[in-house]
Amino acid sequence: MTAGVAMEPTELEELMEARAEAAHEREVGDATRPTAQDLAASPTRIDVEGLDLFYGDHHALKDVNIKIRDKQITSFIGPSGCGKSTLLRCFNRMNDGIKDCRIEGKIALDGQDILGDCDICRLRQRVGMVFQRPNPFPMSxxxxxxxxxxxxxxxxxxxxxxxxxxxxxxxxxxx
Ligand SMILES: Nc1ncnc2c1ncn2[C@@H]1O[C@H](COP(=O)(O)OP(=O)(O)O)[C@@H](O)[C@H]1O
Ligand SMILES: [Mg+2]
Structure with a gap:
């Protein structure tokens, strides 16, 4: 070791921890965290009301109600198989291609229904998805x-x- 000041391991650990805490506070401190008031003031972009989704007999989404706000980051966190991807797919009608998939309830994008008759190309221009793995079509x-x-x-x-x-x-x- 060439360090000028020798430190006990516990001291070093404490110092590292304090630095990590300070860095965390700088990045996600209260100043940058939206308050409940900020959230309520942010317009709703996607409004989900009483959404139920079935794959055949399997009731995958049960009475989902959520407002996705403008310029906020919204995360779905839950165990594998709880329905995160299924809900995401609803937002640009990607469940349409799944046989025996049935949806009840309402989803509006900027106040307009997206589950009934809607131009799916236009919808997908507005609601994009980035997948874990790239999925190119089998073409150039x-x-x-x-x-x-x-x-x-x-x-x-x-x-x-x-x-x-x-x-x-x-x-x-x-x-
Ligand atoms: N294409 C499908 N056909 C039938 N069942 C499906 C299909 N996709 C997902 N499921 C079922 O729906 C439930 C929710 O799955 P999913 O939305 O993939 O969960 P998550 O993304 O949270 O892991 C699971 O029980 C899963 O097996
Ligand atoms: Mg998933």
């Missing part, structure tokens, strides 16, 4: 990136080329 990278704009009617090759390159550059994947 170009076609994967161009899938969205093509779905919205963009056909011009030059426009698509630019969109694809720009998207890949912005995601630091171009190189």
């Amino acid at each position: 990278i170009y076609d994967n990136v161009a899938y969205g704009p093509r779905g919205m009617g963009v056909r011009d090759r030059a426009v698509l080329d630019e969109l694809v390159e720009d998207s890949l550059r912005r995601a630091a994947l171009w190189d």
Whole structure:
């Protein structure tokens, strides 16, 4: 050891702990934590009311009521299989493709119902998802990136080329 001042292990531990606490306080101290008033003042973007979801006979979501607020981070925390992903998938209608999946109740995005008749392409433009693992379609990278704009009617090759390159550059994947 070349340290100028020798320290007992317990002293060192205490010092490390105090530093970690100070760093934690700087990052997530009360000043940055939203109060109950801040939360109530933040407009509701996604409003879930009395949501029930069934996979066949399996009642996976039971009477879920939650307001997701603008510019707040909302986390779903719970044991594996409790329904976190199922609820998330509801927000851009990804359960639609699951056979025997049935949904009851209400979900509104900015006050507009998203469970009834709604333009799913438009909904998915507004409600994106980032998955744990990337899940590209079995086609080229170009076609994967161009899938969205093509779905919205963009056909011009030059426009698509630019969109694809720009998207890949912005995601630091171009190189
Ligand atoms: N596609 C599916 N078909 C049938 N049951 C499913 C399907 N996806 C999830 N489930 C069931 O719904 C429940 C909730 O699952 P899930 O939403 O994946 O939980 P979590 O994301 O919290 O781990 C589990 O009992 C799971 O087995
Ligand atoms: Mg999950």
